[in-house]
Amino acid sequence: MKSLLATLALTTALTIPGLAMARPVTLTTTLNAYGGDGAYLALYVTDAAGAYKGTLWMAGGKSKYYSHLSDWSRGSAGDFSEISGITGASVGAGRSLKITLDLADALFDAGYELHIDAAVEDMRDSPSEVVAPLTSGGAGQAISGRRYIQSFTYDM
Amino acid sequence: MLRHLHKFPGLLAVLLVSALALSGSVLSLLPALDRAGAVAASGAQISVADLAGRIAVDYPGVEQIRRTASGKVIAFYFENGRPAAVVVDPVSGQPLSEYAPSGFERWVTNLHRSLFLGDGGRIVAGGGALAMLVLALSGLQMTARRMGGWRHLFDRARGTGAQRLHVQFGRLAFAGLVLSSVTALYMSLATFELIPDGMSKPLAPPTEVNGGKPLPVDQIAALQGIDLDQLRELTFPYEGDATDVYAIKAATGEGVIDQATGRMLAWQDHGIARQVHELIYMLHTGQGLWWLGLMLGLSALSVPVMGATGAVVWWTRRRARPGIAGNCAAQAADTVILVGSEGGSTWGFARTLHEALTAAGHKVHTAPMDSLLTSYSAAERMFLLTATYGDGAAPATAGSFLKRLEAVRTSPAFPVAILGFGDRQFPKFCQFTQDVEEALAGKGWASLMPLETIDRQSAQEFARWGEALSRAMGEDLALVHTAVRPQSHTLTLISRSDYGSEVQAPTSVFRFAVPESSLAARLMGRAWPRFAAGDLVGILPPDSILPRYYSLASSTRDGFIEICVRKHPGGLCSSHLHGLQPGDTIEAFVKANPGFRPARGSRPVVLIGAGTGVGPLAGFIRANSAGRPMHLYFGGRNPFSDFLYRREIDGWLKDRRLTSLTTAFSRVKGGTYVQDRLRKDADHLRAMIADGAQIMVCGGREMAAGVMGALAEVLAPAGLTPIALKAQGRYVEDVY
Ligand SMILES: Cc1cc2nc3c(=O)[nH]c(=O)nc-3n(C[C@H](O)[C@H](O)[C@H](O)COP(=O)(O)OP(=O)(O)OC[C@H]3O[C@@H](n4cnc5c(N)ncnc54)[C@H](O)[C@@H]3O)c2cc1C
Numbered sequence: 001m002k003s004l005l006a007t008l009a010l011t012t013a014l015t016i017p018g019l020a021m022a023r024p025v026t027l028t029t030t031l032n033a034y035g036g037d038g039a040y041l042a043l044y045v046t047d048a049a050g051a052y053k054g055t056l057w058m059a060g061g062k063s064k065y066y067s068h069l070s071d072w073s074r075g076s077a078g079d080f081s082e083i084s085g086i087t088g089a090s091v092g093a094g095r096s097l098k099i100t101l102d103l104a105d106a107l108f109d110a111g112y113e114l115h116i117d118a119a120v121e122d123m124r125d126s127p128s129e130v131v132a133p134l135t136s137g138g139a140g141q142a143i144s145g146r147r148y149i150q151s152f153t154y155d156m
Numbered sequence: 157m158l159r160h161l162h163k164f165p166g167l168l169a170v171l172l173v174s175a176l177a178l179s180g181s182v183l184s185l186l187p188a189l190d191r192a193g194a195v196a197a198s199g200a201q202i203s204v205a206d207l208a209g210r211i212a213v214d215y216p217g218v219e220q221i222r223r224t225a226s227g228k229v230i231a232f233y234f235e236n237g238r239p240a241a242v243v244v245d246p247v248s249g250q251p252l253s254e255y256a257p258s259g260f261e262r263w264v265t266n267l268h269r270s271l272f273l274g275d276g277g278r279i280v281a282g283g284g285a286l287a288m289l290v291l292a293l294s295g296l297q298m299t300a301r302r303m304g305g306w307r308h309l310f311d312r313a314r315g316t317g318a319q320r321l322h323v324q325f326g327r328l329a330f331a332g333l334v335l336s337s338v339t340a341l342y343m344s345l346a347t348f349e350l351i352p353d354g355m356s357k358p359l360a361p362p363t364e365v366n367g368g369k370p371l372p373v374d375q376i377a378a379l380q381g382i383d384l385d386q387l388r389e390l391t392f393p394y395e396g397d398a399t400d401v402y403a404i405k406a407a408t409g410e411g412v413i414d415q416a417t418g419r420m421l422a423w424q425d426h427g428i429a430r431q432v433h434e435l436i437y438m439l440h441t442g443q444g445l446w447w448l449g450l451m452l453g454l455s456a457l458s459v460p461v462m463g464a465t466g467a468v469v470w471w472t473r474r475r476a477r478p479g480i481a482g483n484c485a486a487q488a489a490d491t492v493i494l495v496g497s498e499g500g501s502t503w504g505f506a507r508t509l510h511e512a513l514t515a516a517g518h519k520v521h522t523a524p525m526d527s528l529l530t531s532y533s534a535a536e537r538m539f540l541l542t543a544t545y546g547d548g549a550a551p552a553t554a555g556s557f558l559k560r561l562e563a564v565r566t567s568p569a570f571p572v573a574i575l576g577f578g579d580r581q582f583p584k585f586c587q588f589t590q591d592v593e594e595a596l597a598g599k600g601w602a603s604l605m606p607l608e609t610i611d612r613q614s615a616q617e618f619a620r621w622g623e624a625l626s627r628a629m630g631e632d633l634a635l636v637h638t639a640v641r642p643q644s645h646t647l648t649l650i651s652r653s654d655y656g657s658e659v660q661a662p663t664s665v666f667r668f669a670v671p672e673s674s675l676a677a678r679l680m681g682r683a684w685p686r687f688a689a690g691d692l693v694g695i696l697p698p699d700s701i702l703p704r705y706y707s708l709a710s711s712t713r714d715g716f717i718e719i720c721v722r723k724h725p726g727g728l729c730s731s732h733l734h735g736l737q738p739g740d741t742i743e744a745f746v747k748a749n750p751g752f753r754p755a756r757g758s759r760p761v762v763l764i765g766a767g768t769g770v771g772p773l774a775g776f777i778r779a780n781s782a783g784r785p786m787h788l789y790f791g792g793r794n795p796f797s798d799f800l801y802r803r804e805i806d807g808w809l810k811d812r813r814l815t816s817l818t819t820a821f822s823r824v825k826g827g828t829y830v831q832d833r834l835r836k837d838a839d840h841l842r843a844m845i846a847d848g849a850q851i852m853v854c855g856g857r858e859m860a861a862g863v864m865g866a867l868a869e870v871l872a873p874a875g876l877t878p879i880a881l882k883a884q885g886r887y888v889e890d891v892y
């Protein structure tokens with residue numbers, strides 16, 4: 001069980017630490033035993049029109065591999081400065097990634113979606129492997145990914 | 157310096173480098189296996205569009221097509237909501253097998269590049285590559301120096317078994333190891349983004365996507381224009397997303413393609429950094445160059461061997477260089493011993509001398525020759541004990557001796573004795589010792605006693621030099637040098653034949669039974685070993701710990717141990733042997749002498765021996781059942797007294813094991829020596845030499861010197877010298 005508590009002092013507009021209009025949300029991503037090296041995962045948010053809004057977490061330290069997270073890198077236009085301070089280690093097969101951060105209330109029930117792009121060395125890239133609409137009702141409900149992600153849940 | 161540069165990374169990193177090398181060897185097989193499993197595109201020109209179209213028929217859910225460096229084509233597709241992958245025939249697009257990346261390969265790869273330790277492990281592995289590079293470069297330079305210069309780099313390797321193996325494997329593997337380690341270093345640096353690998357940033361999302369009805373993939377014009385062998389990866393647009401695009405990665409660049417118009421929307425050529433990276437990746441992994449991969453893998457296999465032999469060389473040298481107990485300060489000593497050594501054995505002799513002199517009440521200072529001082533205030537005598545290396549060059553601890561000697565302005569008042577350690581198999585026997593002697597004579601240094609040479613660390617010769625030294629100093633010094641002696645065995649005499657007593661040269665041929673060994677002894681490596689004529693048997697006379705060596709005149713195959721011994725007046729061992737009767741026993745062991753063997757092949761062999769020197773030569777002839785041309789020159793005193801092996805030689809001439817016999821007897825009317833016979837036979841000898849003949853000489857020093865002089869005259873008209881033949885291993889001596 002890999003548990004990461006993000007004590008975030010983020011500049012990202014999505015996370016507003018310590019403010020009343022935000023609430024702590026725990027994101028749990030569990031990988032299946034796909035039989036490969038550790039996965040790079042990008043967790044990011046798009047708006048109702050599908051436009052990239054910002055990154056919540058990047059699992060995987062070497063920026064040269066970020067191009068394999070192709071939806072994320074298209075959306076973020078490869079702007080690595082945006083993820084400084086919200087980067088952790090890649091996640092091994094069968095392991096879980098758990099992060100807690102303060103998300104703005106405005107993100108919920110307004111058409112925003114949380115995406116996870118996944119990439120594993122020498123294996124098929126998997127952009128937007130998980131697309132989870134952010135709704136109050138969706139909290140606590142597991143969504144399965146297509147390839148590497150067994151389940152994803154967010155809890156408030 | 158060079159040695160330290162080699163030794164420290166070697167000792168520190170031997171396990172790491174071996175692990176990297178072995179895992180690398182395993183990985184090196186993969187490109188070849190992959191290639192063997194790939195179906196060739198049979199030269200047909202196929203476009204990416206053609207192939208993609210064929211695959212799409214069988215796999216409508218295809219998402220990505222990849223082509224590996226070895227030409228394997230893999231299609232990733234979606235079926236019933238589950239991802240799957242299949243290897244397809246590059247021509248027909250037909251499925252060949254399911255694609256399952258190997259867990260073993262991944263495991264070995266991770267071991268190889270990070271020792272399963274993540275980034276920390278990658279740094280360690282990069283350090284291992286650096287160590288390998290330093291070891292290879294310093295090792296090559298040391299080898300060149302050892303062999304006597306770059307010209308001699310590929311000459312026959314010399315030294316102990318471990319040293320030879322180390323040099324031989326090192327020379328073979330050098331190129332592969334340098335290529336592997338340089339490319340590994342590059343890849344390490346690229347991994348940590350210290351040098352650019354040219355991986356492009358993702359292309360900006362295309363703005364002007366047509367959004368119309370998608371074309372079937374085989375009608376996409378941009379893909380029709382790309383040859384299959386250029387393909388790296390083709391990613392299909394999401395099904396049902398009209399704004400998505402095809403993404404193509406090719407050998408030369410990458411781009412995105414509009415699925416409705418089939419046009420390339422954006423294209424980006426690979427920069428030079430990317431091309432360099434791909435080239436280096438290929439050179440390191442062999443992916444796309446399977447034969448190179450196999451060669452690198454083979455080179456890497458030598459690394460553990462070199463690690464083991466290197467450690468053995470280091471350990472032997474360390475053990476051989478003893479701590480000198482009771483070493484006096486340089487300015488307080490009345491006796492100074494300076495040592496020139498590379499393998500360390502000369503240090504052992506120096507210690508024996510040091511101890512004997514100390515026991516006799518002297519204050520002795522022993523140091524490397526390279527630490528020669530400009531004056532020794534209390535010294536009364538100096539000893540220089542030095543080996544010779546390379547092609548007659550200085551050994552490791554005497555490299556700067558001659559230069560330091562220049563700096564000594566005033567010749568000392570004390571006399572110097574020089575003792576050379578060398579090996580007669582080398583063309584320039586004890587050459588460095590002679591250079592040192594000349595340099596000292598040139599500066600007018602006094603000499604305590606004439607220069608002596610010790611062949612192959614002979615403790616006997618050293619003891620004899622000790623006797624001469626005792627006389628020169630007027631003191632009684634016993635120089636008993638005992639190198640590590642192998643386990644001895646008890647040999648029982650079977651028979652003896654006696655010669656030569658009529659001419660004051662009592663000489664006997666002794667035949668001993670080969671000792672039986674228990675299975676346990678054999679398993680422990682304690683048994684009497686296999687032996688061949690020309691090897692030496694060391695015999696321990698009663699009341700002496702100094703073994704005497706005798707050249708073997710028989711081989712394992714003969715089923716007996718035969719030696720030929722001349723009785724020395726007052727000689728401890730030879731007298732003891734001459735007193736033996738069948739059934740009596742002695743203590744003995746075998747010392748291999750691989751330098752003194754007939755070369756393989758069927759070229760003629762010229763055997764030259766006098767007195768007991770004929771022993772090993774008789775052994776070579778006895779073993780010559782193949783009947784290759786063998787010509788024996790034998791020297792003795794009188795044919796009716798010390799013509800050793802006379803009856804056997806007659807038989808060998810009859811059954812063609814011996815081609816010709818030429819004898820020289822000195823104590824008859826008109827007496828002659830073998831060297832006279834050689835001069836007479838000059839034409840015949842030159843013809844044989846031109847035919848590639850090998851010359852083998854065995855016997856006393858005087859005879860050997862006479863033979864070499866005669867052969868120098870014989871060979872001169874052909875523009876050859878014995879020295880030149882020695883360098884090719886075609887003139888070998890066993891001299892005592
Ligand atoms: C590599 C090698 C191979 C040999 N092969 C043979 C062989 O096949 N047959 C054989 O008979 N001998 C051979 N010898 C010589 C042999 O090892 C002994 O040196 C010899 O038998 C004398 O030993 P010892 O114990 O009888 O004499 P020691 O008791 O050791 O010496 C008695 C006296 O003889 C002198 N002396 C000893 N050896 C020599 C010598 N070689 N030349 C001049 N003076 C000497 C000593 O200085 C001493 O004064 C070989 C030597 C070596 C190093």
Ligand SMILES: Cc1cc2nc3c(=O)[nH]c(=O)nc-3n(C[C@H](O)[C@H](O)[C@H](O)COP(=O)(O)O)c2cc1C
Pocket residue numbers: 302303314315316496497498499500501502503543544545546547548549551577578579580582583584585586587612613
């Ligand atoms: C690579 C190599 C080169 C050698 N070259 C010579 C040489 O040119 N002349 C010589 O007389 N001995 C030569 N020798 C033999 C050594 O000098 C001899 O074995 C000596 O006893 C080694 O002493 P050490 O162990 O103290 O270094 C050479 C040995 C080796 C291994």
